[in-house]
Amino acid sequence: MPDNIQQKIESLREELHQHNYSYYILDEPSVSDFEFDTKLKELQELEAAHPEFADPNSPTLRVGGGITKNFPTVQHQYRMYSLDNSYDFEDLEDWEKRIIKTIDEPVEFVAELKYDGASISILYEDGKLSQAVTRGDGFQGDEITNNVRTISDIPLKLKGDFPDRFFIRGEIYLTRKNFEKINKSREEEGLDLFMNPRNTASGSLKMQDSAEVRKRGLSAVLYQYISEEFPADTHWEILAKAKNWGFRVSEDQAKLCKTLDEVKEFITFWDTARHKLPFEIDGIVLKVNSLKQQRQLGFTAKSPRWAMAYKFKAEKVETQLVSVSYQVGRTGAITPVANLKPVLLAGTTVKRASLHNEDIIKKLDLHEHDFVYVEKGGEIIPKIVGVNTEKRTLLQTPIEYIKFCPECGTELVKIEDQAIHFCPNELHCPPQVVGRMIHYVSRKALNIENLGGETIEQLYREKLIENPADFYTLKKEQLLPLERMAEKSAQNILDGIEKSKEIAFEKVLYGIGIKHVGETVAKKLVKNFATIDELKNATLEELCQVEDIGMKIAVSILEFFSNSENILMIERLRSYGVKLEKGENTNEVLSNVLEGKTFLFTGKLSLFTREQAEEMVEKHNGKNISAVSKNLNYLVVGEKAGSKLKKAQDIGTITILDEQQFLDLIG
Template sequence: MSENIQHKIENLRKELHQLNEAYYLNDESLMSDFEFDQKLEELKKIETENPEFFDANSPTLRVGGGITKNFPTVQHQFRMYSLDNSYDFDDLEDWEKRIEKSFEKEDVEFVAELKYDGASISILYENGKLIQAVTRGDGFQGDEITNNIRTISDIPLTLKGDFPERFFMRGEIYLSRKNFNSINEKREEEGLDLFMNPRNTASGSLKMQDSGEVRKRRLSAVLYQFISEDYPVESHWELFQKAKAWGFNISDQAKVCKNLEEVKEFINYWDKNRHDLPFEIDGIVLKINNLNQQQELGYTAKSPRWAMAYKFKAEKVETKLESVVYQVGRTGAITPVANLKPVLLAGTTVKRATLHNEDQIKKLGLHEHDFVFVEKGGEIIPKIVGINEEKRESNSREIEYIKNCPECGTELVKIEDQANHFCPNELHCPPQVVGRMIHYVSRKALDIENLGSETIEQLYKAKLVENPADFYTLTKEQLLPLERMAEKSANNIIESITKSKTIPFEKVLFGIGIKHVGETVAKKLVKNFNTIEELQKATLEELVQVEDIGIKIAESIHEFFANDENLLMINRLKEYGIQLEKAENFEEKDSNILAEKTFLFTGKLSLFTREAAEEMVEKNGGKNISAVSKNLNYLVVGEKAGSKLKKAQAIESITILDEQEFLDLLK
């Protein structure tokens, strides 16, 4: 029995640590806050009942998070605690009873505040000037991001009035709904992936190394806590008014509540009206107003006893499933999508929800025209989380996953150990054909500027292009009739297509889209085979002798050249003057300063692209590898560095560098 309990505790701890890492280091919400807190409460209960399994590193005893290497690490003078969470009024009543027991002969009042959904920050002020800003990190230390914080207009650089000589202000950095939507609209125009939600975007923006780019994000801030050795007043509410007079942006919605009934009214009001706010909140924060009472109650190992967060549950609504459709991705992956009867959820009208794959549909037990429960817990894309079987029609049939591609009719295949189905008709399935051409013109391949995905789709529908070789037959007269195509744009496209004829062989080899042949593999192949003809004639045995080429890649190369349509495309590219042989300066190096050293880049790089970084390594005698292992000498980290950074930190022989330190290696 004891071993079972220990095993359960260890599994819960492991899962919660992984969820914390994803949330705080990678800005990924892998489950709703409610589900996370339920698991945390479960672990806390088991640990309390079984103290012999105490662990100082348990998620229940520390603030979730971690430290990245992008910015200097700074120790917090005053620890940044997290708050205990509650999801119902019973928890609040229990909390109130504990407080009343401590102050039987004193009145206790509360300050209720909106719980902004953003990233926590601690800002040091000395003599009325902003000195330093540090992220929460793990609660004991965080990242120093002062320059980025200075770009946020809500945060005063200098104070006014009778401010103390030295103190910290704690607050939340967030992104308004309007600014978040503006960022995504711009990204959509540029053909970039959309950000998932305002919280993650705000948190990620704070870790950008270019403060000018941070400024463009137009972040906002609300300050809610004064921290110092001495307090100039006796209540939290008075501190609010002082802070506002000094120039801080303080929440206009905060309110003093004389008792728990007023607290409940405040919570109920904002639970109903939160979507009218220009920013997102995920709950209400309650604090005892009297500072002496706060000090007397003190802290647990994790949280202040004088504060509590009431968190709203992820909103869930019921609506009717109208149909299930299937989308074909550019790699042939099939994604089922539920079309729903429109329903209002979290302030927006929801008409569709992803179903992910066949396993998810089976797990839900989904039938035609079912009434389903849809949840939107902090993400843009809603998901179906359950079914109301009581409303199911008696003759309703179970949803059967399609057998054939909805675009081309080809029978689908499912690769072992993968959740998705795939359409194998990669040369004639329209989404795959278009995706292949989009890949060919991409920056890392032939880098044909001005020829975006929308234009390629129009060209394909007009039957002007069917594979990459067709780009080189296009004329300005063929482009001009396209929607939103001006003469200047048409000229630019033709010029970019002509310019692509100088792109080196290794990029062309990557661009033509041989399955499993990425940038690094393409370079290895060009290093060993001087021309496309040599590569075409290579045997499986010759291919697997190339560094990093296994039998899977070798067979894929053989399959590509065994196809007559692919050979025709290659011959046409050759006729049009595309570089299909190794350049004379292919292996020229700038230096051997990185000789015999291995490198791996992770996270979002801001000083250079990943492609440029890997090229710098090779040009200076180093070698790029694809995974963290004892064979790695240097890990270079950018923004949002996650699991690779953590793995590298556990291997003493690996040196971790930021981008500037990598450039310093090159002198």
Template sequence: MTTENILKKINQLRSELEAHNYKYYVLSSPEISDFDFDMKLKELEKLEDEHPEFQDPNSPTQRVGSDINQEFSQVKHRYPMLSLSNSYSTGELQEFDARIRRTIGEAFDYVCELKFDGASISLLYENGQLVRAVTRGDGEKGDDVTSNARTIRSIPLTLKGDSYPETFEIRGEVLLPFQVFAELNKAREEAGEQLYANPRNTASGSLKMQNSAEVAKRKLDAYFYYVLGENLSEDGHYETIQQAGEWGFKVSAHTKKCRNIDEVIDYISYWDTARFDLPVATDGIVIKVNSRRLQNNLGFTAKSPRWAIAYKFTAEQVATKLESVSYQVGRTGAVTPVANLSPVLLAGTTVKRASLHNADIIEKLDLHFNDVVFVEKGGEIIPKIVGVDESARQPEAEKIQFIRQCPECDTELVRNEGEAAHYCPNETGCAPQIKGKIEHFISRKAMDIDGLGQETIDLLFSQGLIHNIADLYLLKAEQLTVLERMGEKSAERILKSLEQSKGIPFERVLFALGIRFVGETVAKKLANKLVDIDTIANASYEELIDIDEIGGRIAESIRQYFDKEENRRLVEALKAQGLQFKLHESSLEGRSTRLEGLSIVISGTFEKHSRDELKKMIEQHGGKNVGSISKSTSYLLGGSNVGPSKMQKVEKLGIPVISEDEFLAMIG
């Protein structure tokens, strides 16, 4: 292909992928399968890798993010991001309306918008291209999170059509949908980690993560509600937002233009209950004067616009009786207390249970049996007890004490210093832990065993056919076909999938073992650095924490796992069945120790390789990637546009700066 044809093909793929991305994430009406999308993306990645001269920061390939740490720089907002005045009653809204009418003296419309509960963000576009994304910060300046924003699929990198202004800003809210939030917390619970409190805080924290590749995994969403610029074609705020939807932005279909304050109050009344059916968190309604001309006439106070106000929903709270507290044991041994409540209607659903998280929460609430408790939905999703009606407490009520023994196997519970949860240490003899580890092992991101699920695992365990993950590979067709709801075809599918899983790469097998705190990313780091299971099993605490992104807690957990003889025997049994416990030969090609003991910071843009490629090269030759400059940094690998603050720090500490060519010469 000629250079011209290659560029034409690249632009065609970019255009197709952005169109499919818009249909999937904004319109929720995909036209092609995930597989077909991925194949087109891989084709584009290959072409861009082979022709770096055509790299574009707004290419669809950049949505996966980079795993190189970054330091956020502060950016001053062109237009201050002011907060809104809050109201909590219809009376306050009517006072707001009266003030507006006294000032304006002419007919006008309001616009009502759902007030999304997430992290505010402002995007700058020039000539239809995303240039910069900045958090709200203090309203005057915020953090530049452009690389993270590019990973959010509902943020367009290149706009549709040609009716948008040459330069403009658009503001919106970055959100974590309830379903994604629940999945994240489920994974953290399985890993024995503290649960996230609510979707809003988690979205905000995700947007500020240093590793954009990790941000991409969070599946953040974004809705937009305010366009700012000098050359907007419409006077109406509502009309401009509808235009923004045509440009490719995700805007709420529930935004409504209202003729008077009575219609505004009707809108609020409807959404006070209908909000519980939404897939994302909302905490109120924003009311704005529609005309930008009138907005300019009304102006601003020092803190907020005079032409807008927020109506905040009161969190729905109900009182009910605490009947008992039960305890659940997860696969890592973490014991979670659960409050069993007298059924009560809350936010459109009947609530019977609420998580108490840990012993500290029980102590803080000072819970007693048969207490009347107040329950809310935290972040509109998870029921939680927020208080106790002590006046209704019976004098003889017994205080709830966290249990001392495991509710499943009676083993004495332990609580590690600095951790909130209690644990059952009997990981090889406690049924929920054993079954939980097997369920994790067969899961899609681990060994991906087809035909096995929670019910089948329960059945196999209760029949004594499996006692650990290695026993799965000893199953025979005649053992399976006699089980309830298990025919020959089902048995054949399970056995075939188990056999195929022996080809699963080492890093996924390591993740599947279920070592506490060793998730997908950590498993990849360990596998790439230490190459095989024996090296990992015998690595010292000091050797482990020297690996990029492996901290003391993870290193200690790995050591504890392999210090147990039963876990070593389990690994040997899996080895005997033919599972992969060493990196594939293709991953080992070209490795050396040329950079052994060197810590290298990467900054700027490069001509021959992407930053991700350079990072892999550093690891491949025994070096360590670090995200920030310190006394222990060996080199700054600098491209063009290295941040001035980094250069000042490098000069101050006397750290050598090497170019891309010098680095490539170092590794031969």
């Protein structure tokens, strides 16, 4: 029977790998989404029932779930060189002359799009993804294998006549659509928006929870094969082979060029066409096609002589400054924005440009109604990069940075060593008040559904709410007059508010918006202070004794509870039935059956949540730890258990349980 089960699991994995290849690489779906999901669910159930057949490259692990607290530094077996840059055709002509002078024979070039993302090096052994490492400094990078496994464009298992062991390098990037989706979600939760897709992709790769990485919707393109032995004579042939093995490569938007004139035509075309791509590129990469010629040309101290990056010039236009306005963010940070005479730039009409802070305004020596140069590089909001002083008149005066908040009139403060000005009136400055309430209803806090940012702004404008406690006084007749509000929508909001009274204390503590108290800190505070009153009365010393609570967070907590308006809000929340203490008997020890034993839970749990599981361990006098090591006694595995399970099996002394076996253990 075990052999039959293993064969069934391996057969399903193979079939799903093939379907993934058809969908993501060939763009030719071979089954319906329903059929794919049905087979995936079947595989998940088999793997959960038989953890002994776990495989880190199973298609079920695409969804992530592994937590990586520290990304180990790994030495690159083959250095990741940077590319020399060129900015005009003269540079390319000089480069070609140097090549021909060295090898004295005809040269072909491969021209590929230069994706604007984060470089990655991936090791494949026996056709399976073995390790993924960031570029780092070129000599060593961070190992982020768990996170890279979640990217659908990157195959977990190869097909065809692939070599036994090789590295493939490429770029991890975000499409414009997914970037906008991420920012829309952040806006709804009252979080600061990300500035550009490139930095967001890079930051996403270093998130600790691979399931969260999966949600970002990263994409990948692979473009460079690295090994001692090469399966072809040219780079162009290897691209074709890599596609057959299962990689998404740049072959479809690349060109084999016989002459430099063909290279120039390719560059000229994409300099304009790039604006229609669903992702960002910042240039074209050119490589000598012959691998033999590449070896002859070799490397300089920092880059290959056989490759060159042609960088597109950031588009720049001149227009006139109309005025400077100042935006107040949810945290009180002030951002100056230049309002411009509309001008066409990179395919879109630009009316505003970021000025970032006072230091930038001073550096530009910006005057009222200046003619300015605006550039749109990797930023979503264009920026002013210079001033045409020749058009400036003697009547134009320098821009003076505001001293008072444009929303509430409070005098601004500038924290030492920071470039940003802040409005300190966090309880009465309108954008900060609205932001605080949006944060309170957000998914990770009180999770009040159907109460979005626009509705909260309307309620605030109508003077129906001023702080989170006011949500609990709302009535249907107050909601119905709002724009786009129907009877059912109003009732759903009221139901969501009522339901929020059942939300756990730790989420309420996170939701009330104490500065520097995030989700994790809120959980640790609740473990040490069972009620809001205990936390309110805690001393600086007591707060600093809590794990991961430093002086900065402790002072912020003390300041929050020293404000009478915050205390009044807390008392009102208490009177409306919001949970401001741990559930009854949460610290009660039920037995000593787990005394002296350590536990870790991994994978997707179906019989209980991770929080409930850890609570059960504590109630039976066991201890939860955060990583697989020789100090771990029991690893409890749910669906899609990945690297932790493999590591525990390698150590050999750790007892592996499924969820039911864990419940049996505690009776």
